[in-house]
Amino acid sequence: MxxxxxxxxxxxxxxxxxxxxxxxxxxxxxxxxxxxxxxxGEAVKVTGLFSAERVERAARTGRNPRTGEEISIPAGFGVKLSAGSTLKAAVGK
Incomplete structure (x- = not known):
């Protein structure tokens, strides 16, 4: 659900x-x-629930899954989420 x-x-x-x-x-x-x-670029932390932070991703070389051709993937940003202790305990039951 x-x-x-x-x-x-x-x-x-x-x-x-x-x-x-x-x-x-x-x-x-x-x-x-x-x-x-x-x-x-500020981290957000809700104690016990989660923390979220912006992370930098370096430029890298990837591969087009259809053609197999190498492609250049530019540097950018992503989000990292981490579960807090209360959330971990709730899903661990």
């Missing part, structure tokens, strides 16, 4: 005693802060 955004908003609203609109606004604000912080 997958929890989608509307399921998540409904659960947050129920657990926090908020309306769905308030929960959706809070989730949207969290998403905006997360994206803005990572775009600036």
């Amino acid at each position: 997958t929890v989608n955004r509307s399921d998540l908003v409904a659960s947050i609203a129920d657990k926090a005693g908020l309306t769905k609109k308030q929960a959706d606004d809070a989730l949207a604000a969290f998403q905006e802060v997360l994206v803005d912080s990572l775009a600036k």
Whole structure:
């Protein structure tokens, strides 16, 4: 089973005693802060839950899977997510 955004908003609203609109606004604000912080190169850590940080990827040579031709992949950025202790304990049960 997958929890989608509307399921998540409904659960947050129920657990926090908020309306769905308030929960959706809070989730949207969290998403905006997360994206803005990572775009600036700042790490985001929610103790016990997760940490997210922007990581630099070096330029490298890859291979086109259809033709086998070598291609140049430019340097760029990615996101590294690490599970916190509470999250690890929850999925380890």
